[in-house]
Amino acid sequence: MSFESIPEILEILQIETLYQQQPLQRLLNCWEEVVGKVIATHTQPISIEREVLWVATSSAAWAQNLTFERQRLLKKLNKILPTPLVDIRFSTARWQRTKKKSSPQQNISPESHPSYLGNILDSNQNIHSLPKNPQTAFANWAQTIKARSQSLPLCPKCKSPTPKGELERWGVCSICAAKSF
């Protein structure tokens, strides 16, 4: 789930209200349902002009395949749309590589990773102030490791301090878990 700012949400709502009554919007809402998930990821309905639906496709092969399927799709779509379509044209011309539906992986937060240590590091280390010399740098590092180790449970296999998330997921530390894979 992504967190959009309030002005952005308001803008989306306004646009949605504006287009709610439009046939294209109605079509967009049911597009994936009609064509199926696979086709939906390779297509983007662009416009309806004189009862002809224009659909952008990710490749020429998709455009060709779907052209053969268009009668079947027309039948399905005309059951839903208030004004029936007479034809569908598929073309790669207006395909955008960056579709709005992005992969869900982009929204994974560091907190969801099993090795995430919360703010332990932040409280012991100020990233913005660089150490004056290597000795200070090492001392800082050692202090961080020590502080981190003291607050962490031990891996039952190798007895090294392990983030809680790793133990919850694998029962051992990430290193031991990697060895057993």
Ligand SMILES: [Zn+2]
């Ligand atoms: Zn271990």
